[in-house]
Amino acid sequence: MNSAFLFHFLQEHSMKRTAFALVLSLAAIPFTATAHKAWLQPSQTVIAGTDPWITVDAAVSNDLFYFNHVALPLERVAITAPDGSKAEPQNGATGKYRSVFDVQLQQQGTYRIAMVNGGLSASWDENGKPKRWRGTAEKFATEVPKDAKDLKVSQSVGRVETFVTNGSPNDTALKPTGEGIELVPVTHPNDLFAGEEAKFKLQIDGKPAAGLEIEIVRGGTRYRNAQDEIKVTTGADGGFSVTWPEAGMYWLETTSQDGRTSLPQARQRRLTYVATLEVLPQ
Amino acid sequence: MSKINITTQLTIALSGLLAMPAYAAELNLSIEIPQLNVAEYHRPYVAVWVEGADQKAAANLSLWYQAKDTKEGNGTKWLPDLRQWWRKSGRTLKVPVDGVSGPTRPVGKHALKFGDRRSELSKLAPGNYTLVVEAVREVGGRELVRIPFTWPAKAPQAGNAQGSSELGAVALAIKP
Numbered sequence A: 001m002n003s004a005f006l007f008h009f010l011q012e013h014s015m016k017r018t019a020f021a022l023v024l025s026l027a028a029i030p031f032t033a034t035a036h037k038a039w040l041q042p043s044q045t046v047i048a049g050t051d052p053w054i055t056v057d058a059a060v061s062n063d064l065f066y067f068n069h070v071a072l073p074l075e076r077v078a079i080t081a082p083d084g085s086k087a088e089p090q091n092g093a094t095g096k097y098r099s100v101f102d103v104q105l106q107q108q109g110t111y112r113i114a115m116v117n118g119g120l121s122a123s124w125d126e127n128g129k130p131k132r133w134r135g136t137a138e139k140f141a142t143e144v145p146k147d148a149k150d151l152k153v154s155q156s157v158g159r160v161e162t163f164v165t166n167g168s169p170n171d172t173a174l175k176p177t178g179e180g181i182e183l184v185p186v187t188h189p190n191d192l193f194a195g196e197e198a199k200f201k202l203q204i205d206g207k208p209a210a211g212l213e214i215e216i217v218r219g220g221t222r223y224r225n226a227q228d229e230i231k232v233t234t235g236a237d238g239g240f241s242v243t244w245p246e247a248g249m250y251w252l253e254t255t256s257q258d259g260r261t262s263l264p265q266a267r268q269r270r271l272t273y274v275a276t277l278e279v280l281p282q
Numbered sequence B: 001m002s003k004i005n006i007t008t009q010l011t012i013a014l015s016g017l018l019a020m021p022a023y024a025a026e027l028n029l030s031i032e033i034p035q036l037n038v039a040e041y042h043r044p045y046v047a048v049w050v051e052g053a054d055q056k057a058a059a060n061l062s063l064w065y066q067a068k069d070t071k072e073g074n075g076t077k078w079l080p081d082l083r084q085w086w087r088k089s090g091r092t093l094k095v096p097v098d099g100v101s102g103p104t105r106p107v108g109k110h111a112l113k114f115g116d117r118r119s120e121l122s123k124l125a126p127g128n129y130t131l132v133v134e135a136v137r138e139v140g141g142r143e144l145v146r147i148p149f150t151w152p153a154k155a156p157q158a159g160n161a162q163g164s165s166e167l168g169a170v171a172l173a174i175k176p
Helices: A003-014 A020-028 A030-035 A137-143 B002-018 B075-081 B083-088
Strands: A037-042 A053-061 A077-080 A090-094 A099-104 A109-126 A129-135 A149-166 A181-185 A197-204 A213-218 A230-233 A239-243 A248-258 A268-279 B026-033 B045-051 B057-064 B108-115 B127-136 B142-151 B157-162 B169-175
Touching: A037 A109, A037 A149, A037 A248, A037 A268, A053 A149, A109 A137, A129 A137, A149 A181, A181 A248, A181 A268, A197 A248, A230 A239, B026 B045, B026 B127, B045 B075, B045 B083, B057 B083, B057 B108, B075 B083, B083 B127, B142 B157, B142 B169
Parallel strands: A149 A268
Antiparallel strands: A037 A053, A053 A099, A077 A109, A090 A099, A109 A129, A109 A149, A181 A197, A197 A239, A213 A230, A213 A248, A248 A268, B026 B108, B026 B169, B045 B057, B045 B127, B127 B142, B157 B169
């Protein structure tokens, strides 16, 4: 997990908790942060009915898909319904290790269930004490002192998502928003089968993202002695393909960074993308 | 003698050519639901369909499932568990399908007969096809068997497949 991205998630969450300082220090250690994986795990991805329910777990962990580190906060759940409209998560709850929410699939077609996170974070020295700030470009001017010493500003855009189809799949909810890294399916994400090749494209801000390195890990890591990760890199058109070695729930992650920030003080923008994809047996 | 033979053969050949769609071909199928020694048994959901050479569904023949509402929801909720059928046909169908949908069946051999006047079989272009039978059982397993055949049949055809878990013997016989 990208540390800046994780930091945003955790910081926002922990603002409400006393463990803020602890989490902050964890997030600030690059090794600790990069070792963690954020994910959403739906109870099922292929379902049928007039208005069936699914439930989704949201967590950050080392092992897939086990709850053993921290919960992902629910504030930023964004669900896109098959007609492109917004759907609301229900029965949300956050425990020690995971959050959970339900989604009622009232439409036929594909739902995109995401946690979208982004914003600016700044750190500076104030009379010898480290200060941290997080917010939008608009608030930066008023909330961060103009003469802040050792000011470091970074921007991040992150998306953690999964896909669930009620009945026949469709593509409306899968249309890229044009912000950050996004997965553009060539093969539908709810049409994945063991032994078959699936094709996708990655975009950054709606444009093909060439040369992105992708890591794909199948769940159930506790019961094997290797990650068995699949590594692929996008081509010039942002495209990549993967042949699923076996059925299972797969975690896919890619990260990038660039200088396309919305604030001149922020020199770097960090981008992350995570998808949870279910591959079914033949 | 030889003259009669030639005439007869010609007549058969001509009538075959002219009347292809109305040709009285018949597809007979025997599907065995095996007896299983399990603690909790439910009759399987079964889908029977025909795939073309492109492995896409070309015709739905039978679909056995529970169409009733139960406290766990409508029985159609579990249709996606017939994974290959769901992917290739089910998810774009509106059930029940007239002449295809039916209730689940008990342990034993079930004989099914499909005439070519059934709309879906009659729509098949001449070519090589595969009959697919997929069965999935609640709290049980899933199995799928395939039997290749040619349609329409110029001569009688027979094919067999043997399931090993959720299906027993499956036999296909086609009469021209």
